[in-house]
Structure formats: structure tokens, C-alpha cells
Amino acid sequence: MADIDVNDPELKYLVVSRDTFEDPASQAEWTQKRLVWIPHSEHGFVAAGIKGEVGDEVEVEIADTGKRVRVAKDDIQKMNPPKFNKVEDMAELTCLNEASVLYNLKERYYSGLIYTYSGLFCVVVNPYRRLPIYTEKVIEMYKGKKRHEMPPHVFAITDCAYRSMLQDREDQSILCTGESGAGKTENTKKVIQYLAYVAASKSKGGASGEDLHLQQQQLVQQQQQQHIGNVFKPVSTVLMLE
Structure with missing residues (x-):
């Protein structure tokens, strides 16, 4: 890390x-x-x-x-x-069973750690409160980092897809799945927030006030699209939300 x-x-x-x-x-x-x-x-x-x-x-x-x-x-x-208590990637558990997975997620959640990896997946537990983990400072921390170099986060998943798109010149998708109220919409907003910020930083050397305004416009557009329907593409990264 x-x-x-x-x-x-x-x-x-x-x-x-x-x-x-x-x-x-x-x-x-x-x-x-x-x-x-x-x-x-x-x-x-x-x-x-x-x-x-x-x-x-x-x-x-x-x-x-x-x-x-x-x-x-x-x-x-x-x-x-x-x-192995509060391990970041449950694939590392020596004993990988239902009880151990539930215990690890619970202990991390009670410590305010809502993101946990499970192999290729990222499990997110809805905190039902605002956490200060989506700021520009945090975005800068994750920008350009490999997944294993940083703690679990939707920004890490997003950056991985973004870098793969640039390097491999192939379409990428992030699937946020979960039951009603799990936080799919909110995490989708964070994906858009990260992509808008990083793309603006890459093209202009930094995110200006105009760029940040563009991010807000994209979030509004995303909310409007929810009333129209969902678009599904081939999946490269999956977020599981509980």
C-alpha cells in the first residue's frame, strides 16, 4: 500500500x-x-x-x-x-466462510470502513450518513494509483477502469448492483465525480471552477437519466452494495 x-x-x-x-x-x-x-x-x-x-x-x-x-x-x-480482523480484501482470509465474511464486514462497518474488497469485487455497506471520503484531497490520493496501493474505495475501482480505458483503448464499464436502498445511485454519482475531476485535471492540468461546475451538471444529467432507464454494457468491474 x-x-x-x-x-x-x-x-x-x-x-x-x-x-x-x-x-x-x-x-x-x-x-x-x-x-x-x-x-x-x-x-x-x-x-x-x-x-x-x-x-x-x-x-x-x-x-x-x-x-x-x-x-x-x-x-x-x-x-x-x-x-485478519478488519482485513481489506476478504480473499486473503485463511478461513473463507460465511461467518468470517459477515464478521469482517461488520467490524469494518462499525469502524466507519464501508468499502471492502472481495477478490475482484468491492462490497459497499450503506453508512446512512455522510462520510468525508469523497473530497478533492481523497481524489488526488487515488489518482493514478494501483488498486492494491490504496485502501478499498469506489475511487480505486473507477481509476482502474479509467486507466485501463486509456492504456488498452478499450471500453470499460462499472456495474453497481444491490437491493433497493443499498446506495447504487450515490456510488454512481461518486464514479461520475471522480471521472469528471480526473479527466479535467488531465486535459488542463487541474480542475478549475468551470470544471467543477461541469461535474455538477453531469451529476444532474445522471439523475435525469434515471427516469428514462438504465444502459447496460459489458462489465469489467463490479461494486456490490449492501
């Missing part, structure tokens, strides 16, 4: 320090308790430590309550070591 100050308060919604996840004590606790994920009727999955095996069942102790229960072996899902 590029040289980013993780202690910069303006970047707290983009990147998290990994130092806290390298704690030997946390690793030792994870190993000692043999922590796993078990299904839970209210919370989906909860952490539990394995205490023993009885036939096709496993006796576990729920981490939060200390309650002991028996669950079928097939219902247990492995838990990743603490060093």
Missing part, C-alpha cells in the same frame, strides 16, 4: 492501523480457546471455544456468555486468527 498516515484523522474512514491486530496476547487467546463460529438464532453467528467432542457433536463455550452448548460438527465454521 502507498505511504498513508493511518493516524491522519481525515483518513480514519479509509484505513485502520494493523498494529493492534498483531498483539501476541490476542493470538495466544485465540489458540488456547480454540475459537470457532457457531450458529446463533439471534446474532447469526457467535464466537465459541471448543471444549470437547461427543460423537457427531462438539461441546463449546460461548465466548460472550460462558454458556456451554452442543452443536453439530457440520454447523461449526472456522475462525481466522486475530491478525
Whole structure:
């Protein structure tokens, strides 16, 4: 990743320090308790430590309550070591299962990190509030950077498509998909915002007031097009929004 100050308060919604996840004590606790994920009727999955095996069942102790229960072996899902907490790309998880994916997305979301990669995809969880991660400063940070050099962001996806268009001279598409209210429209606006800014900077050496006004016009045009219909093109990049 590029040289980013993780202690910069303006970047707290983009990147998290990994130092806290390298704690030997946390690793030792994870190993000692043999922590796993078990299904839970209210919370989906909860952490539990394995205490023993009885036939096709496993006796576990729920981490939060200390309650002991028996669950079928097939219902247990492995838990990743603490060093993978809030990982930016879930393809890097040692144990890639439903419980681990949901936990990682939840932990990142509670930390204000709404963008998470999942291999070629970028998963976005609607924060239902405004975050200061779409400013000109942030655009400049992502401009011209490779995807792995920066934290997950719609700007990284957009820049990748934009650079591929320039270098390969081929059409590119970004697909924002998700259920109603997931944030498809808002992220589409951010795609247009980034493209307008970067294209203006490339042609004139910087985004002037007139260029920024053009960005606003393009956003208005995009909103008007929603009343007409959607245009689908071959997909090169996909955003999944929840």
C-alpha cells in the first residue's frame, strides 16, 4: 500500500492501523480457546471455544456468555486468527466462510470502513450518513494509483477502469448492483465525480471552477437519466452494495 498516515484523522474512514491486530496476547487467546463460529438464532453467528467432542457433536463455550452448548460438527465454521480482523480484501482470509465474511464486514462497518474488497469485487455497506471520503484531497490520493496501493474505495475501482480505458483503448464499464436502498445511485454519482475531476485535471492540468461546475451538471444529467432507464454494457468491474 502507498505511504498513508493511518493516524491522519481525515483518513480514519479509509484505513485502520494493523498494529493492534498483531498483539501476541490476542493470538495466544485465540489458540488456547480454540475459537470457532457457531450458529446463533439471534446474532447469526457467535464466537465459541471448543471444549470437547461427543460423537457427531462438539461441546463449546460461548465466548460472550460462558454458556456451554452442543452443536453439530457440520454447523461449526472456522475462525481466522486475530491478525485478519478488519482485513481489506476478504480473499486473503485463511478461513473463507460465511461467518468470517459477515464478521469482517461488520467490524469494518462499525469502524466507519464501508468499502471492502472481495477478490475482484468491492462490497459497499450503506453508512446512512455522510462520510468525508469523497473530497478533492481523497481524489488526488487515488489518482493514478494501483488498486492494491490504496485502501478499498469506489475511487480505486473507477481509476482502474479509467486507466485501463486509456492504456488498452478499450471500453470499460462499472456495474453497481444491490437491493433497493443499498446506495447504487450515490456510488454512481461518486464514479461520475471522480471521472469528471480526473479527466479535467488531465486535459488542463487541474480542475478549475468551470470544471467543477461541469461535474455538477453531469451529476444532474445522471439523475435525469434515471427516469428514462438504465444502459447496460459489458462489465469489467463490479461494486456490490449492501
